[in-house]
Amino acid sequence: MHHSVELIDVHIRLGNVDVLSGINILATPYEFISVVGANGAGKTTLLRITNGTLRPDQGKVKVLGFDLSESNQTHSVRKEIGLVPQRAISHRFPICVEEAVLMGRYGKIGLMHRPKKDDRDKAQEAMKGVGIARFSKKLVHELSGGEQQKVALARALAQEPSVLLLDEPTTYLDGESSSEIMETIHSIHHQRGLTTLLVSHDPRWVDQYSDRIYSLKDGKSQVTR
Amino acid sequence: MGWVESLSLPFMQHAIIAILFAGIAFPMIGVFITSLNLVPLRFAMMHIALLGGAIGLFLKIDPLLMGLLFCSASSLALGPVSEKMKMGLGTLSGYLMTLTLALAFILFYKGNIHVIQAFDILWGNILSLTRGDLLLVVGVSLFILSVVALFFKEIQAILYDRDVALAVGLPAKGFYYLIVFILGLSIAVSMRMIGALLVDAFILLPAIAATLISRSLKQVFLFSSLFGLISGLFGLYLSFLLDLPTSSAIILVASAIIGFCILVERRAWFRANVTSR
Secondary structure, eight states, rough: OSEEEEEEEEEEEETTTEEEEEEEEEEEEEEEEEEEETTSSHHHHHHHHHSSOOOOEEEEEETTTEETTTOOOOOHHHHTTTEOOOOOOSSSOOOOOHHHHHGGHHHHTTTTOOOOOHHHHHHHHHHHTOOOGGGTTTTTTOOOOHHHHHHHHHHHHHHHHHHEEESSSSOOOOHHHHHHHHHHHHHHHHHHHHHHEEEESSSHHHHOOOSEEEEEEEEEEOOOO | OOOHHHHHHOOOOOHHHHHHHHHHHHHHHHHHHHHHHHHHHHHHHHHHHHHHHHHHHTTTTHHHHHHHHHHHHHHHHHHHHHHTTTTTHHHHHHHHHHHHHHHHHHHHHTTTHHHHHHHHHHHHGGGGOOOOHHHHHHHHHHHHHHHHHHHHHHHHHHHHHHHHHHHHOOHHHHHHHHHHHHHHHHHHHHHHHHHHGGGGGTHHHHHHHHHOOOOHHHHHHHHHHHHHHHHHHHHHHHHHHHOOOHHHHHHHHHHHHHHHHHHHHHHHHIIIIIITT
């Protein structure tokens, strides 16, 4: 079967710690996969390996058929992988929401080219999709943590990815906003036909939205549903 | 001799041309330093230049040229080396800062070199620029301006968040190395112009001032260039008028601009948060 994401026997040691030691995760196109694990279980490392910004010491990582564990030139496939990082809180940097979301298009625009109307329209559409269009001219660092998280999600969607990686997307949100953003993510996942990989320590959303759930413990993965 | 007559002197013309180019281009490097927190690297470059100068004096080669060569070579190597060693650029800079200083002092001692000779590299003088120096300043300035103009969006993404730049598919690592290289090159050239100890006048202070009052990266670059130009030209004029060391006069003007920008920022904050209630 063709998989969008394939992690086979992935090992990585960071410093003196074996963070991941035998990870096997498969996601077919349009699947919503969740990985649950306690804080420090290696969930963020797992996503960094999946989007090609970290290379495993051992094992195979294939995304959209591209072998990320073999190549140093991973930026071409990264354009197809949207990432919503956990640390979405912005330092004091002079950038408005609209520009921060437009950044999701930068990889696809190509070096030395400027964003065109089509790119701006896609950024606008992504902002509307997550409900932040009314903040578009505000500076990102002036927004609340939850709003900044939505900016990160809109940026990932503006990228028009085939695979969406979500690192604890509800960390900075209250109960109501968490439910709202998870509902948004779920409907975008279906509308756009994405393969979504969510990592979280919070099982509430995972049970509700996932097609398959993996648990991460002691550096190893296990299918739990 | 009056200010206007002094402008016909070749050394004054060299100084003004250097300020016109460096004043516009070099503050952009300050924007890189403040956004990427590269202050330790800027200090390391000063010490690396001192080691280059010491080797030059030891081997009887132009110490300024050796300082420049050492800075350029180190800034090319530092990014990849820190990556390979899995050591942060800040930590590596701290290590190099002390190591290069120790090596420089060993050379002074063993080569019987008068320390003040080597420390000449730390002072610099914008009024003693040769034609070759001027060409170097203009060349490096044009290089910086071209890189910022051509790769504005890539630079914006990296300064905002390197992880985001990587995630959206930009070759962020290569651009980061390029930024580190330009930083080393500009520091080496500014040292020749105004001395390593006062490099901040052109590089850091205008960028700090611009960051205080800007609402976009484009504004930061534009304001920092404007402030660099004003502090350079007005500083040169003040040094002539009040008989002050030129570099110090430039720093005084740049510092006054920062003070002004702090007032502007406070006023804007007060309006937004107090009077609007």
